[in-house]
Each structure stands twice: as C-alpha cells, then as structure tokens.
Amino acid sequence: LTELESSQIRRFQDYLRICTAHPSPDYAGASAFFLPYAASLGLGATTLHFTPCKSKPLLLLTWPGTDPSLPSILLNSHIDSVPAEPEHWIHPPFAAHHDPANGRVYARGAQDDKCLPIQYLEAIRGLQAAGFAPPRTVHISLVPDEEIGGEDGHEKFVQSEEFRALNVGFMLDEGQASLTDEYRVFYGDRLVWKLIVKATGAPGHGSRMFDGAAVENLMDIIETVAEFREAQFSKVKAGKKGPGEVVSVNPVYMNAGTPSPTGFVMNMQPSEAEVGFDIRIPPTEDIEQIIRRIEEEWAPAHKNLTYQLMKKGPVRDVAGRPLVTQTNESNPWWSVFEHAIISSGGKLAKPEILSSTTDARFVRQMGVPALGFSPMINTPILLHDHNEFLEDKVFLRGIEIYQHLIRALSSFKG
Ligand SMILES: CSCC[C@H](NC=O)C(=O)O
Numbered sequence: 001l002t003e004l005e006s007s008q009i010r011r012f013q014d015y016l017r018i019c020t021a022h023p024s025p026d027y028a029g030a031s032a033f034f035l036p037y038a039a040s041l042g043l044g045a046t047t048l049h050f051t052p053c054k055s056k057p058l059l060l061l062t063w064p065g066t067d068p069s070l071p072s073i074l075l076n077s078h079i080d081s082v083p084a085e086p087e088h089w090i091h092p093p094f095a096a097h098h099d100p101a102n103g104r105v106y107a108r109g110a111q112d113d114k115c116l117p118i119q120y121l122e123a124i125r126g127l128q129a130a131g132f133a134p135p136r137t138v139h140i141s142l143v144p145d146e147e148i149g150g151e152d153g154h155e156k157f158v159q160s161e162e163f164r165a166l167n168v169g170f171m172l173d174e175g176q177a178s179l180t181d182e183y184r185v186f187y188g189d190r191l192v193w194k195l196i197v198k199a200t201g202a203p204g205h206g207s208r209m210f211d212g213a214a215v216e217n218l219m220d221i222i223e224t225v226a227e228f229r230e231a232q233f234s235k236v237k238a239g240k241k242g243p244g245e246v247v248s249v250n251p252v253y254m255n256a257g258t259p260s261p262t263g264f265v266m267n268m269q270p271s272e273a274e275v276g277f278d279i280r281i282p283p284t285e286d287i288e289q290i291i292r293r294i295e296e297e298w299a300p301a302h303k304n305l306t307y308q309l310m311k312k313g314p315v316r317d318v319a320g321r322p323l324v325t326q327t328n329e330s331n332p333w334w335s336v337f338e339h340a341i342i343s344s345g346g347k348l349a350k351p352e353i354l355s356s357t358t359d360a361r362f363v364r365q366m367g368v369p370a371l372g373f374s375p376m377i378n379t380p381i382l383l384h385d386h387n388e389f390l391e392d393k394v395f396l397r398g399i400e401i402y403q404h405l406i407r408a409l410s411s412f413k414g
C-alpha cells in the first residue's frame with residue numbers, strides 16, 4: 001500500500017472505531033470526526049437537527065460547484081449501525097482490526113455503510129489533487145437512525161426547507177456487496193411492514209384435547225403464511241425473481257404460555273398467543289391485494305384472530321408514482337452513472353430492487369432519482385452479520401470508482 005492508501009485505510013478504521021451502533025449510537029463522536037475532516041478538504045459543513053434535544057445530528061458537507069444554478073448531487077450514508085454480539089466475532093467488532101494476512105478490515109459497519117463517507121471524501125481529495133472543479137455542487141449527507149426507520153433522520157430531512165434549498169437532482173445511497181466481479185446497483189427499496197397477529201381461544205387443562213385453543217389458532221395462521229412464503233421463496237430459488245422482487249414474510253417472534261418461576265406452566269393451554277412478522281413488499285406490488293390477503297386469509301376474525309398492521313414509509317412519490325428510479329434512457333442520470341462505472345473499468349450487474357429498506361425511499365418520494373450503490377465486488381454479503389468485513393483493496397478501489405462517479409455526475413449538463 002502507498003502512504004496515501006495506508007492513510008485512507010486508517011481513516012476508515014478511525015471511523016469504524018467510533019461506536020455508532022444502536023441502541024446508543026455515538027453521533028457526537030461521529031460529528032467530532034467528520035467536521036475537522038471536511039474542513040481539511042475545504043468543504044462547507046452544516047449540522048441539522050430534527051429532534052428537540054439535538055441528540056441526532058445530520059451532517060451536511062458541501063463541495064460547492066462552479067455553476068450553483070444547476071441541481072446538485074447528493075451522496076448519502078447513514079452514521080448508525082446495528083448492534084454486534086462480540087462473542088461471535090473473531091475480532092472485536094469495534095476494533096477495526098486490519099488483518100495483514102488477507103487485507104480484511106473487520107468491524108460492525110465495514111460494509112453497512114461506514115465505508116461510504118470515507119470513500120466519498122477520499123474521492124474528493126483525489127479529484128481536488130487532479131485540479132478538478134465540479135460544475136454542480138456536491139453534497140454529502142451523514143444521517144442518523146437509518147437502521148431504525150429514519151423517522152428522526154432522512155424522513156424529516158427530505159421534508160425540510162434545508163433539503164429543498166439543496167435543489168438535489170440526483171442521489172447516490174448505499175447498496176449491497178456483490179459475490180461476483182459485477183457491481184450491484186439498486187433502483188428501488190421494498191416497503192417494510194410489521195404485522196402482529198393475536199389469537200385467542202379457550203383455555204384448558206394441558207391434558208385435554210379440544211378445538212379452538214389459542215395456540216392451535218395461531219399455528220393455523222402460521223401455516224397459511226408459511227405456504228404463501230414458500231410460494232414466493234420458490235420463485236427466488238428457481239432464479240425467476242430476485243430477492244427484492246417478491247413479497248417476503250418472516251416470523252420474527254412468537255409469544256404464548258403462562259410463565260412460571262421455572263419457565264412455563266406445562267399443564268395449561270393458554271388463552272392468548274401472538275406472532276410477529278416482518279413483511280417486505282416490492283414497490284410495484286398491488287398493496288390492496290396484500291391488505292385483503294391479511295384481512296381475509298391470514299388473520300380472519302372468524303378464527304378468533306385480531307391483527308395490527310404497521311405500514312411504515314412512503315408508497316408513492318409526490319406525483320403518485322411507485323418509488324422506483326428508472327434505469328433506462330428516460331432517466332439521463334442512469335446513463336451518466338452507467339458510463340462512469342464502465343469508464344472506471346467496472347462491470348454492472350442487472351439493476352435490482354434492494355431486498356431490505358433504506359433512506360433512498362424518502363428521496364424518491366420527493367421525485368428525486370436515487371440509486372443504491374456500494375462498490376463492493378467479490379465480497380460476501382455480511383451486512384448485519386457476524387464478522388462483517390471489507391477487504392482493503394476493495395475499499396480502495398471504491399475510492400477510484402467514486403472519483404469517476406463524482407466527476408461524471410457533477411459535470412453532467414442535463
Ligand atoms: C422500518 S425501516 C427499517 C430499515 C432497515 N434498514 C436496514 O436494515 C431495514 O430493516 O431494512
């Protein structure tokens with residue numbers, strides 16, 4: 001590694017060592033890291049707050065363009081991470097150990113998505129060194145709370161006067177690692193719903209066989225949902241659909257039983273039982289049909305079931321269209337993006353819908369095109385997993401890719 005490359009890896013490690021994992025992400029530590037970093041590159045910096053106690057800063061770093069009348073480019077990343085269980089990691093999740101044997105940097109957030117802002121900023125450093133001045137203004141947003149839904153982060157940001165004033169023309173946000181040598185790119189996110197189904201039934205002695213016990217009623221619905229799930233999953237397994245192109249429904253908790261000091265009372269059938277599902281829906285799916293299915297098939301009242309459906313986030317944009325960014329000639333930003341990847345020597349996989357859900361949906365809701373992209377090829381997909389890592393070479397190559405992207409996007413005369 002060159003001296004510059006080593007310093008870039010060190011900056012990545014420094015950021016990873018700031019523990020921004022939930023439930024108490026160190027947002028102040030991240031601000032204290034980024035503000036002097038941005039200043040050293042001559043970037044402007046603003047801190048926005050969307051909570052009264054100002055505990056969730058949103059940092060906005062700005063590289064002013066030579067033609068500020070043009071819509072700007074926004075490079076987004078979230079500061080927060082999901083928690084880690086250190087006992088399952090081969091290196092401590094917040095030590096950012098750089099393994100000399102294979103070049104891997106191990107840390108929670110290495111892929112999701114704390115590589116991004118360092119790559120954005122180091123790409124800007126490279127472009128500045130090459131004497132490049134961007135025609136369009138380039139903003140970097142560092143946002144809180146993506147992992148918990150973005151309510152006090154990107155959701156409020158896009159509704160703010162400050163966001164409107166940025167006049168964003170196009171946004172890049174996080175994507176996912178690619179197992180092959182083709183970069184993955186995401187043009188939509190799935191909707192995220194939560195469903196809780198409660199069953200009631202006749203209680204009784206654990207020895208009695210009778211119809212309509214609460215747990216029996218609940219098992220019934222779990223079976224119905226499992227059939228639907230299998231039908232969706234089989235399309236993915238057969239390679240007919242991508243993982244983001246089907247409806248996923250996964251049970252995430254079950255709760256029943258009468259607690260006792262040693263566990264549960266074993267000879268009582270409880271009168272209540274409940275199950276929680278994580279549901280993800282492609283943005284182009286028929287929502288009404290899913291709601292009907294839940295009402296009529298999954299949780300019908302005649303089976304003594306009640307349900308609570310929590311629908312999070314926007315479904316349509318301001319013009320009433322599904323929240324997808326076009327990846328064809330109708331969207332000039334798409335071809336700029338595609339050509340920049342090709343000119344950097346990269347290959348692109350077929351555009352996908354992200355199977356999880358990220359902040360790009362809020363920006364798409366405002367009618368602004370947004371693509372999800374994290375330049376990680378030949379890398380196992382380890383977001384939210386144990387032993388999350390990113391290889392140094394892949395990380396450094398990402399900086400080059402962003403140099404091509406920032407140059408092309410900020411120069412686009414559309
Ligand atoms: C309620 S929005 C949840 C957002 C979260 N994002 C990343 O994992 C996700 O579960 O996909």
Ligand SMILES: [Zn+2]
Nearest residue numbers: 078112113174
């Ligand atoms: Zn993420």
Ligand SMILES: [Zn+2]
Nearest residue numbers: 082112147383
């Ligand atoms: Zn995540």
